[in-house]
Amino acid sequence: MPRHDVRHAVGRRSFLALTGGAILGLSACAPQAATVAGPEAAGKLPSGAPPPGTELSIAVRTTRLQLGPAGLQKDLAFTVSQWPNLSAGPDIIQGFRAHSIDVASNAGIPPIQAAAIGVGAKIVAVQVRNHPSYVFATAPGSDITRVEDFRGKKIGFSQGQAQGVVVLRALKKAGLSNSDVKLVALPSTQFLTALQSKQVDVAPLGEPTLTKYLSQYAKDGARGVTTDVVDLLTVLWAPDEVLHDDAKAAAVRNFIPLWARGLVWAWENGDEWINTYYVKDQGVTVADGRRIVASLNKPQFPASWDKAIQWEQETADLMAEGGFVPKQDVTGLFDRRFEGLAAQAVPATYRETS
Numbered sequence: 001m002p003r004h005d006v007r008h009a010v011g012r013r014s015f016l017a018l019t020g021g022a023i024l025g026l027s028a029c030a031p032q033a034a035t036v037a038g039p040e041a042a043g044k045l046p047s048g049a050p051p052p053g054t055e056l057s058i059a060v061r062t063t064r065l066q067l068g069p070a071g072l073q074k075d076l077a078f079t080v081s082q083w084p085n086l087s088a089g090p091d092i093i094q095g096f097r098a099h100s101i102d103v104a105s106n107a108g109i110p111p112i113q114a115a116a117i118g119v120g121a122k123i124v125a126v127q128v129r130n131h132p133s134y135v136f137a138t139a140p141g142s143d144i145t146r147v148e149d150f151r152g153k154k155i156g157f158s159q160g161q162a163q164g165v166v167v168l169r170a171l172k173k174a175g176l177s178n179s180d181v182k183l184v185a186l187p188s189t190q191f192l193t194a195l196q197s198k199q200v201d202v203a204p205l206g207e208p209t210l211t212k213y214l215s216q217y218a219k220d221g222a223r224g225v226t227t228d229v230v231d232l233l234t235v236l237w238a239p240d241e242v243l244h245d246d247a248k249a250a251a252v253r254n255f256i257p258l259w260a261r262g263l264v265w266a267w268e269n270g271d272e273w274i275n276t277y278y279v280k281d282q283g284v285t286v287a288d289g290r291r292i293v294a295s296l297n298k299p300q301f302p303a304s305w306d307k308a309i310q311w312e313q314e315t316a317d318l319m320a321e322g323g324f325v326p327k328q329d330v331t332g333l334f335d336r337r338f339e340g341l342a343a344q345a346v347p348a349t350y351r352e353t354s
Contacts, residue, residue: 045337048249054247055081055173056186056257059092059104060236065276066262069269076253076259088187089160093119096239103242103252105259107162108233108308111333114315116325120240122335125256125342126308127234127263128352131297134166134204134231137213139195140220144202147174147227150181156191157183159324162231163191163204168318169229170204178322195222207292208284232311243335256338257345263299264346300352301343305334307352 039109056078059062064083067073075182084101089110096119103124138144144153147170158164171178184200191203192213202225205213214222236259242248261263266273270293278289302308311329320327343351 004245016039025306027329043246045253046246048250050078050250050254051247054078054251056102056248056251056255057082057084057095057100059084059095059101060084060259061085061087061281062105062266062277063259063262065281066266066273067258069272069276070262070265072261072265075254077254079205086108088189089113089158089162090187090308091303093117095159096121097238099241102248103236103238103255105234105236107165107231108167108235108312108315109162109319110160111235112312112319112325112328112330113160115328115330115333116319121237121333122240122243123235123237123308123333124243124252124335124338125236126302127260127304127342128232128300128302129234129297130232132226132228132230132232132301134163134206134229136170136202136225136227137191137195137210138202138221138223138225139198139200139221140217141198142201142221143222144225145223146225147171148176150202151176152181153201154182154184154199156186156188156194156200158186158188158191159319161188163188163303164324165315165318166204166229166231168322170227172318173227173229190319196343207295208278208282208288209262211284211288211292233308253338257343260299260301260342260345260350264350265296299346299350301346301350302352303340303343305339306338309334 058080061083067076084095086095086101087105089106092101092104092106092110093114096114111121111123136147137289144150150171155167157167167183168178171181184194186194191200191205192209194200195213196217197205210224214224236256238252242252274286274289274293278284278292279286284292309331312333316325316328316330319325
């Protein structure tokens, strides 16, 4: 394939392949859309408790593990029908389409991708990370030591996930265009196998996956290439149909503060969280768990979403420039009825006010 055609190999059709084709029927009109965000949720945000019998299916595994030890379980004012163990953007979008997931946690890019293919959903809570959360892992024996060495290399690329934007931002900062590299369309869950088999030369990995990989392959020449590229946003988001249902919207309103407080609890109770999540759930050693946690920064929740919306727009523009999504105005991706709920639920030291 000529290198100048690479971007089309990882464009909209590749994303549909990664999601199993479940959204093919809605995608046909997406490229012509100037803006593909759905309408704002109607009406005021319900202020009372959700009515008895209200249920949500919530794909936020960390919160599931935090509620009990943090003493927050009792504050759930609704029933969690299930906690799907899904986190990848394409999987969540499929879950929204199948009406099997009501709330999920992702980075900023899946809502952009969902809107681009006609899946209506809104961001209802925002956490910001002002420090890098991904490292570029190289295949065993690779000679890559810096981003500038990516020229001509095969890079694992998942356009519907945070890792995809990290790749695009890193290339842009290094003065490389998408056509200077070979973007290999893969879901992030396949990055490890692709690196091990040298199907790709490099791929962005987060923790604890990075630690697991390097502990096994560093001896064979695999390494981590750090950058200062920041994946700013972690969001809670929900399908439009959930937010248009007053009972479920009230349940989402109840859940957001518990999500934020759970993250604060994990930060303030590092040893217990390491044992609960990194060791028992993710299978890393206590020592590696401590090193991972030491590399993180405390959670921050913005009182205003203005900065988050600006960042999301920059990301959407970058994706549109690469030909991966139609150009869109991201303001419609945020349901600002929920703005500030997470920040109000945590101590001032965990609020970002800038």
